[in-house]
Amino acid sequence: MFVGQNSITIDRTFQCLLFDLGHTLWYRDERDLSQLEREANQRAIDILRQTQQSSPLLSENDSEAGRLLRDMLLKQFKIEIEKDPYIEPLGSTMVQQVLHASGWQNADPALGQAIFDALQVNIARSRRLFADTISTLQKLQTRGFQMGIVTNRYWGGVPFREDLQRMGLLTYLDYGKMAISADLHIRKPNPDIFLHALNACNADVKTTMMVGDSLIADVAGSQQLGIFAVWKPQNYAEIQAHMEANEGISVAEYNQRQMDLFKKEGLAASLAQRIGEDEYPAMECFARGHIRPQLIIDNLSELLSWL
Structure with a gap:
């Protein structure tokens, strides 16, 4: 079962986690x-x-x-x-x-x-894994989760696979369960790239969670299919300050409200229908409520307290 930080139990069992790479599992040096x-x-x-x-x-x-x-x-x-x-x-x-x-x-x-x-x-030489990346993936693997990658990249192929191996990621992530835009020639938020990863993982949208830093590509993109979306924004402090100043709630309170809403109504399809129609930057899309993730996290390891 899905157990939240505030002892919120959601009537959904998650079996698969899909991750973005840049600013989600690693950052640029x-x-x-x-x-x-x-x-x-x-x-x-x-x-x-x-x-x-x-x-x-x-x-x-x-x-x-x-x-x-x-x-x-x-x-x-x-x-x-x-x-x-x-x-x-x-x-x-x-x-x-x-x-x-x-x-x-x-x-x-x-x-x-x-x-x-x-x-x-x-x-492998230009990116650094976040301090909690390997430990989090290891624990998720131990708990039996299927894990895949959905990433937008200009370069892919054999050199990219070799880099992932050198970084130690292929110990926890099967390259065959990765949807890489450079190799598939489709990119997030195209729902087909998420479907490719789901098929590779033999997973269902109802039991899958997507984790990424892009509100549009990762969150709204996966929500189009009914995938539970977790946002790990690069500007987490800005998001937190915005919610406290404009909505009167903390990120923790936002997460609890979203879990309550999710438990009652599931994923609201309307949140994902605005893809490609909004001309607003991601921050403004969030502020206007056009795109809202199910959860917001600052560190990858926070997933462990929800799963």
């Missing part, structure tokens, strides 16, 4: 990330210079050219995702578009893929 990005940028520029084609991009020194290339690629991803937030663009195609815009005459798919692969940054 900005210092190491910057260095690794410079190294990856150099690899990409080396490949471009070997083509012996002229381009305004290569008129810059290697360091600046690499930085510009990465910035242009990330901007191109953003443009395409804004057109269709449910689809993960193909990395090699994004590189081709950037190169064409930079004056490349023969930016074929093979070159696009080579550059995209070169720009991939080692996750």
